[in-house]
Amino acid sequence: MKRPSLKPLARVRRISFDAFSFDAVPDPALRRYLGSGWNWLALVGAVTMVAVTWPNLAMSHPMPAYLLPFFAVAASVPIALIFAGPAAVRAGWATVVITGSVASFVPHPGIDFPMPIPMFLVLFAMTVAALITQPLSRLPLVAAITAGALVIGVVPGARLGWIFALVLATIGVAFVRYRLSSQRQIEEQAIETETAQAREAVLAERTRIARELHDVVAHRMSMVVVMSQTAKYRLAAGDEPETVGAATEAEFTAIADAARQSLDEVRALLGVLRPADAPSTRPVQGIADLPELIGQVRAAGVGVEYADRVADWGEPGAAGTAVYRIVQESLTNAARHAPGSSVVVRMVDAGDEAVVSIVNGPPADPGHVRQPGGGHGLVGMTERASAVGGTVTAQPTATGGFAVTATVPLRRR
Numbered sequence: 001m002k003r004p005s006l007k008p009l010a011r012v013r014r015i016s017f018d019a020f021s022f023d024a025v026p027d028p029a030l031r032r033y034l035g036s037g038w039n040w041l042a043l044v045g046a047v048t049m050v051a052v053t054w055p056n057l058a059m060s061h062p063m064p065a066y067l068l069p070f071f072a073v074a075a076s077v078p079i080a081l082i083f084a085g086p087a088a089v090r091a092g093w094a095t096v097v098i099t100g101s102v103a104s105f106v107p108h109p110g111i112d113f114p115m116p117i118p119m120f121l122v123l124f125a126m127t128v129a130a131l132i133t134q135p136l137s138r139l140p141l142v143a144a145i146t147a148g149a150l151v152i153g154v155v156p157g158a159r160l161g162w163i164f165a166l167v168l169a170t171i172g173v174a175f176v177r178y179r180l181s182s183q184r185q186i187e188e189q190a191i192e193t194e195t196a197q198a199r200e201a202v203l204a205e206r207t208r209i210a211r212e213l214h215d216v217v218a219h220r221m222s223m224v225v226v227m228s229q230t231a232k233y234r235l236a237a238g239d240e241p242e243t244v245g246a247a248t249e250a251e252f253t254a255i256a257d258a259a260r261q262s263l264d265e266v267r268a269l270l271g272v273l274r275p276a277d278a279p280s281t282r283p284v285q286g287i288a289d290l291p292e293l294i295g296q297v298r299a300a301g302v303g304v305e306y307a308d309r310v311a312d313w314g315e316p317g318a319a320g321t322a323v324y325r326i327v328q329e330s331l332t333n334a335a336r337h338a339p340g341s342s343v344v345v346r347m348v349d350a351g352d353e354a355v356v357s358i359v360n361g362p363p364a365d366p367g368h369v370r371q372p373g374g375g376h377g378l379v380g381m382t383e384r385a386s387a388v389g390g391t392v393t394a395q396p397t398a399t400g401g402f403a404v405t406a407t408v409p410l411r412r413r
Contacts, residue, residue, distance in 0.1 A: 036083065042083050043080045046079040047076075049075075049076035050076040050077075052118050053072040053075055053076050054069065057103070057116055060117075061103060063106055074095060075103070076118070078091075078092030079126075080092075082125065082129045086134060089126070089129045089133045090130065090134060092126055093126040093127060096122050096126050097123065097146065099119060100116070100123050101152045103115060113154070113155060114154070115149075115154065120154075123146070131143075131169065131173040132173060136178065136181075139173070143167065147163045285321060285325070286317075286323075286324055287323060289324055290306075290327060293328055294331075297335065302335050304343045304344075305342065306345045307347070309346070309347060310348065313410065319409060319410070322387065322390065322408055323356055325384050326384065327356065330381075330404045340363055340364025341360045342360070343359070343360040344357075345357070350407070352409060353407050354407070354410055356408070357406075359403045359404075361401040362399060362400030388408055389408075390407050391406065393405050
């Protein structure tokens with residue numbers, strides 16, 4: 001025999017209040033209230049409670065007939081607010097406290113319990129909701145006011161027991177809520193810490209990219225500028241002067257201008273990539289690559305005197321990389337800001353450290369206007385030296401040139 005399909009029943013179970021639209025309701029708060037299934041459940045409970053409270057009041061607490069619906073509704077409607085948020089719960093709890101306390105003063109012949117039983121049950125439910133939803137600092141006030149209502153609405157022999165239970169419930173709810181709040185704060189702090197670490201990793205990667213751009217691209221482009229500016233003189237010195245005409249000179253000038261514009265764009269990119277407080281990183285070149293670097297700069301028309309008087313560099317590692325980048329940056333700056341000047345690069349052994357000095361003279365053209373820079377080079381040199389335990393000083397010389405002096409530790413076996 002074939003078993004009946006349960007798919008229709010499953011479709012029925014999937015029906016929720018999402019299938020109904022309350023967009024026509026003008027008030028946003030009411031629209032949110034009607035859009036929650038829990039609020040509809042509470043609303044059904046409130047209507048049921050009105051139907052129970054009204055006849056109960058007529059029997060237990062005789063009062064004018066026109067007051068019965070008022071007390072029944074005022075004592076039952078708070079149930080409809082139990083899932084509507086802290087403010088609604090606070091209003092509902094206050095309403096039932098006042099209504100139940102007032103009803104307790106109504107004569108109730110033959111009934112030992114001053115507060116109507118339905119109102120007492122609603123007071124119990126709303127007090128629990130208030131203890132759960134109200135701020136922790138207000139829980140003592142909630143407990144104190146509820147205890148006052150119990151003093152009015154409960155028989156003398158049972159007051160102490162109910163108040164004691166209320167105090168225990170308040171302490172228990174406060175403890176559980178405090179623990180949950182503490183765990184939530186710890187989780188939020190952990191998430192913030194992870195986010196900060198991820199942000200630092202991104203900044204470190206951006207810094208690495210920015211430094212490599214500055215150390216490699218900017219250096220190469222600066223050499224293009226220098227070669228373009230000096231090519232007409234080098235060509236004229238080797239050939240007949242008339243072979244370097246106005247068109248050729250204009251072409252080299254255009255190349256130099258394009259290279260300068262590219263340098264400006266690279267510096268703008270560095271300003272986006274490189275944060276002010278970024279950590280240091282480690283590129284790849286070292287001491288062994290310095291002769292090749294010097295040769296490239298000389299080929300660009302810059303006169304460089306190079307002397308390495310450090311007999312044993314040991315295992316330079318990061319210190320060698322720092323020396324390479326400091327020398328590279330200093331040569332680039334000299335070529336850009338003092339064209340035509342000679343540069344002296346010396347490295348001497350000072351015991352446990354090496355002293356590297358790069359000194360250039362003033363520009364060959366006294367009217368040369370210094371090109372503005374982004375400032376990343378000097379900052380990068382300082383960071384690289386600091387990362388390996390060294391120092392860097394940079395200052396103008398008395399003759400109008402510029403001197404960079406770096407000390408890096410030597411790690412010998």
